[in-house]
């Protein structure tokens with residue numbers, strides 16, 4: 155986008171970006187039917203949620219105990235419960251497994267249909283960090299760099315293996331954290347490889363910075379960071395999670 159022509163006596167003004175400016179609709183990733191889910195954590199995993207409680211989690215905004223609902227071995231987003239939650243532990247490079255379920259009776263459309271997210275590094279309160287999008291992407295149209303399996307507004311998934319609402323789905327992620335120089339500049343960027351229901355949807359994708367709703371991504375220096383789950387502000391029924399584990403990579 156070009157700067158507007160300068161007017162005598164005024165500085166040229168950079169255009170103000172809207173959220174639509176970074177939303178892409180074509181081409182749409184092909185639909186792929188995934189194989190069955192696989193649930194067992196490996197023996198050396200750090201188990202972050204095994205269905206019993208939220209001991210490993212805190213509320214992002216004030217680090218108080220996480221208030222999401224736990225029942226029947228499943229944790230469910232509590233939209234009235236303090237918002238996003240994140241791990242007490244902080245991580246650098248890792249392998250992560252997360253299972254999530256969009257409710258069978260999901261309502262809404264576009265980004266307001268089962269929206270949550272797995273922040274691969276939570277670098278602050280709210281939605282600060284690097285979001286792997288969670289959304290109902292089974293026959294739900296939205297911008298393709300914001301569908302399930304996207305690195306939000308940066309990486310379009312290579313395929314769409316989304317299951318129907320009500321069915322459990324898996325993310326398996328290899329996260330290579332960014333490395334920063336002393337002065338905050340980027341030494342090496344972040345990379346993400348993501349399997350969605352066993353299908354590769356991001357292949358060693360180089361991130362351009364933190365994932366933003368509005369504007370172009372950029373990096374902010376951090377060292378280790380929690381993994382965060384999003385309580386999105388849409389009106390649809392809340393998503394659930396189970397069987398979350400991580401293996402740190404040296």
Ligand code: MG
Pocket residue numbers: 269270271285287288384386
């Ligand atoms: Mg989200």
